[in-house]
Amino acid sequence: MIEVIDLCKTYHMGDNTVHALKNVNLRIDEGEFVAIIGPSGSGKSTLMNILGCLDVPTSGTYRLFGEEVSRMNDNQLADIRNRRIGFVFQNFNLLQKLTALENVELPLIYRGMGAKERHRRAKAALENVGLGDRLHHKPSELSGGQQQRVAIARALVSEAPLILADEPTGNLDSNAGREILKILKELNDRGSTVVLITHDNSIAMNAKRLIRIQDGEIIEDRKVS
Amino acid sequence: MAIKSILSNKTRSFLTMLGVIIGVGAVIAAVSLALGSTKNIMDSVEALGTNLVQITITGRNSTRDVTYDDLKEFADKNSDYILALAPQVSGSLVVKVGRTNRTVSIIGTSPEYEIVRDRHIQSGRFILDYDLEYRQKVAVIGTAVVNTFFNGRDPVGKDIKLGGQVFKVVGVLEEIAGGKEETSDDQIIIPVTTAQRLMRNSQLRNFSLKVTDAGYIDQVISMIDMFLSKYYSDSNSYRVFSVEQVLSILNTITGIMMVVLGGIAAISLVVGGIGIMNIMLVSVTERTREIGIRKAVGAKKRNILIQFLIEALMVTGIGGVLGIVLGICIIKFVFGSMGIIQEVYSIPWMMISFGIALLVGIVFGIFPAYKAANLHPIEALRYE
Numbered sequence: 376m377i378e379v380i381d382l383c384k385t386y387h388m389g390d391n392t393v394h395a396l397k398n399v400n401l402r403i404d405e406g407e408f409v410a411i412i413g414p415s416g417s418g419k420s421t422l423m424n425i426l427g428c429l430d431v432p433t434s435g436t437y438r439l440f441g442e443e444v445s446r447m448n449d450n451q452l453a454d455i456r457n458r459r460i461g462f463v464f465q466n467f468n469l470l471q472k473l474t475a476l477e478n479v480e481l482p483l484i485y486r487g488m489g490a491k492e493r494h495r496r497a498k499a500a501l502e503n504v505g506l507g508d509r510l511h512h513k514p515s516e517l518s519g520g521q522q523q524r525v526a527i528a529r530a531l532v533s534e535a536p537l538i539l540a541d542e543p544t545g546n547l548d549s550n551a552g553r554e555i556l557k558i559l560k561e562l563n564d565r566g567s568t569v570v571l572i573t574h575d576n577s578i579a580m581n582a583k584r585l586i587r588i589q590d591g592e593i594i595e596d597r598k599v600s
Numbered sequence: 601m602a603i604k605s606i607l608s609n610k611t612r613s614f615l616t617m618l619g620v621i622i623g624v625g626a627v628i629a630a631v632s633l634a635l636g637s638t639k640n641i642m643d644s645v646e647a648l649g650t651n652l653v654q655i656t657i658t659g660r661n662s663t664r665d666v667t668y669d670d671l672k673e674f675a676d677k678n679s680d681y682i683l684a685l686a687p688q689v690s691g692s693l694v695v696k697v698g699r700t701n702r703t704v705s706i707i708g709t710s711p712e713y714e715i716v717r718d719r720h721i722q723s724g725r726f727i728l729d730y731d732l733e734y735r736q737k738v739a740v741i742g743t744a745v746v747n748t749f750f751n752g753r754d755p756v757g758k759d760i761k762l763g764g765q766v767f768k769v770v771g772v773l774e775e776i777a778g779g780k781e782e783t784s785d786d787q788i789i790i791p792v793t794t795a796q797r798l799m800r801n802s803q804l805r806n807f808s809l810k811v812t813d814a815g816y817i818d819q820v821i822s823m824i825d826m827f828l829s830k831y832y833s834d835s836n837s838y839r840v841f842s843v844e845q846v847l848s849i850l851n852t853i854t855g856i857m858m859v860v861l862g863g864i865a866a867i868s869l870v871v872g873g874i875g876i877m878n879i880m881l882v883s884v885t886e887r888t889r890e891i892g893i894r895k896a897v898g899a900k901k902r903n904i905l906i907q908f909l910i911e912a913l914m915v916t917g918i919g920g921v922l923g924i925v926l927g928i929c930i931i932k933f934v935f936g937s938m939g940i941i942q943e944v945y946s947i948p949w950m951m952i953s954f955g956i957a958l959l960v961g962i963v964f965g966i967f968p969a970y971k972a973a974n975l976h977p978i979e980a981l982r983y984e
Contacts, residue, residue: 429895450900450902453898453899454900456896456897457898462897468893468896469893470893470894472605481893482897482898485894485899485900529897533897
């Protein structure tokens with residue numbers, strides 16, 4: 376599903392040139408549960424941004440579902456983000472002025488889906504993560520764990536095969552964090568491909584495969600026992 | 601979606617709209633002002649009838665001024681074109697009956713006045729050629745005069761003193777303005793020859809004539825021009841103009857007023873638009889994170905652009921409607937109560953200014969919307 380070949384990403388900050396990713400090679404198949412671990416500044420977020428089609432590589436190839444992403448235009452990338460990828464962020468990234476239901480509907484709005492169908496699917500997704508009774512709450516009225524669950528529901532609602540989670544438990548206490556990991560595991564069991572970014576070893580151990588990244592290069596890639 | 605974001609910060613939305621509201625309201629009030637202030641004048645001018653031509657002689661001839669007889673002969677010769685011609689000597693005199701006295705407007709004219717000015721009598725008779733020939737001291741009076749001096753009783757046959765001289769009332773004019781003082785009912789008509797003597801005004805300066813058909817007006821005007829040029833070498837000594845000409849001048853004036861006032865109002869719309877652009881730019885910055893999230897879940901540039909553009913259009917659209925309401929209120933309560941001008945509501949202009957408000961929304965909203973659409977998703981998501 377994911378094929379990364381000789382991927383490089385370079386930034387220019389004033390006079391400095393930052394090599395965020397140096398010749399990264401990677402392959403992830405459908406149904407895998409991968410944790411990408413590394414210290415801050417290692418390039419893991421940069422890698423996720425490229426995997427998630429939020430950013431394009433400076434050089435190299437990224438193939439998603441067999442399609443060459445690095446040559447795609449803005450609109451095509453937006454389409455992939457809408458249909459094929461579900462994001463879960465550390466700070467939840469929900470729209471504060473919308474209710475939980477409306478937040479989850481958002482990807483479907485950009486797909487052009489009708490209101491009735493949107494409602495139905497969003498409701499189902501929220502029930503899936505155990506928030507069927509909080510449909511009309513705004514994010515400010517929900518706990519951290521609940522907000523993250525809304526974010527997961529949003530990632531699910533578009534039936535995206537790939538879920539990218541960037542430090543999903545970073546802003547949660549250990550209980551809530553455990554719950555979120557549990558949900559991610561369940562999603563993986565049901566067939567979703569999950570890629571998790573973290574700097575915490577204990578969280579990484581929840582996955583089935585571990586990829587360690589440092590200074591823009593992959594230094595380890597093994598199965599989790 | 602757009603309505604939600606406008607309602608979420610009502611104060612800010614309203615203040616943003618204010619420029620457009622005032623601008624549109626100003627355009628509508630200004631147009632109404634221009635149209636209404638000339639309408640009164642135009643209506644009374646139009647009431648004179650479009651077949652009317654006025655001649656005014658301002659200069660003097662060293663040998664011989666043109667007389668009533670000269671003009672009458674001219675009118676008779678061209679009776680195919682000229683229906684009737686009447687001279688007018690105007691002034692005001694102190695009128696006395698018994699102990700009552702008042703200053704009233706006097707018009708010295710000929711029998712043709714009835715036809716030329718469409719002014720008829722309701723009792724007695726009008727001035728006759730005989731009165732003119734013998735400089736009779738006869739008077740035809742309006743109903744306001746009857747009310748003041750004769751207590752509404754039939755005045756025909758009674759005496760009336762004009763400027764110290766005794767006249768006999770021979771007729772009463774038809775009432776056309778409610779019999780009130782200072783209106784067309786407050787007039788006394790006497791023979792022009794008598795008036796010339798009475799008011800020491802021997803040169804006839806004003807003539808009105810009625811054309812047989814409106815199509816002949818231009819012809820008649822040039823005929824009169826030719827005729828008078830024989831008496832007065834300097835063409836500035838006399839003026840010939842038609843009601844039509846006056847109306848067209850008034851239309852031009854109205855037009856100029858509209859352009860000037862409208863232009864000023866349009867400037868305020870532009871200022872309002874700049875205010876909108878300003879606020880929208882601030883709004884885009886504030887919502888950077890939101891835009892990033894939307895892009896992350898699949899919003900295309902075009903989606904974001906349209907979202908913000910629609911918000912701008914809603915602000916100007918609602919502002920436009922409120923502006924029209926404001927304009928109507930100004931017309932109704934300010935102009936209406938001042939009473940000097942008529943209330944004129946111009947629907948086409950309301951449509952135009954609403955359209956301009958929307959245009960302002962597009963023009964000043966597109967730049968912020970474009971900025972929003974082109975935000976890089978990652979930077980947007982990182983924005984605090």
